[in-house]
Amino acid sequence: MIEATELTKRYGRITAVDALTVTVRPGRVTGFLGPNGAGKSTTLRMILGLQKPTGGGVTVDGRPVRDLPRGLRDVGALLDAADVHGGRTAAAHLSALARGNRIPRRRVEQVLDEVGLADAARRRIGTFSLGMKQRLGIAAALLGDPPVLLFDEPLNGLDPQGVRWARGLFRRLAAEGRTVLVSSHLMNEMAHTADHLLVIGRGRLLADEPLADFAARAATLEDAFMDVTADSAQYRAGGTR
C-alpha cells in the first residue's frame, strides 16, 4: 500500500505536485494518468525517496521508503528504461542489482526469462532497442519479488505483443496481492490494464475512482480523460488560444 498525504513538490515557482492525498491499494492495478507535465514522474520519484517533498509525505507499507530495510525486495520500480549502463550485459546489470540487494543469483535468469530476454542475456545493453530496454527495466523491478511495484510509462516502445504481455503481467502481479502503480499519459493504454484510476493535472488530484466509474463519465474513456483534464493540459499544440 502507498499512502501520500498532502504530498507537494515545488521547483521554484512551478508546483509540480500539489497537496496530493491518495492511497494506492494492493490487489489491483492502479493507473496513474495525467497530461504531459502533470507531475506523475515527480510523484513516483518522491514515493521512491529519490526526490524530497517540499511538503507532506508518502509511505510505502506504512513507512517512508528510506526506512524499508530490504531495498528491491520491498519496492521494485521502472522509472527511465534508458538510464542504464550501456556497456554492461543485461545479465551483468541484473546480477549487480541482485548482489546489492541480497537477492539470489538465480532470480536473474528467472526474470530475464519472464520478460523474454533470455536470449539477449549476454548482449550489451547499449545494443538494445527501446522496447528491449523497457523489458530489462521491468525485469529489474521484478528481481526482488517485491510486494510494491511502480512502473513509469512502461509500455513506451513495446511492440503490440509486448504491450499485451505487459498488461497481463501487471494484472497477474495485482492478482497475487501486490500493489501495482502504472503511469501513462495515454488513457487508452489503461483501458485494458487498470482496475482503478488516479488522474492528476498540474499536480492536483482530479479523479480517484474505479475505471468503470471513470468510463461512465463520457461516451469513451478518452473523452472522459479529456473532460477531466480540460483545464489542466499545459502543453497543447497550436499555441495559446
Ligand SMILES: Nc1ncnc2c1ncn2[C@@H]1O[C@H](COP(=O)(O)OP(=O)(O)OP(=O)(O)O)[C@@H](O)[C@H]1O
Ligand atoms: N528537476 C526539475 N526542475 C524544474 N522543474 C521540474 C523538474 N522536474 C520536473 N519539473 C516540472 O514539474 C512538472 C511535472 O513534471 P513531471 O515530469 O513530474 O510530469 P509528468 O506527469 O511525468 O509528465 P510526462 O507525462 O510528460 O512525463 C513539469 O512542469 C516539469 O517541467
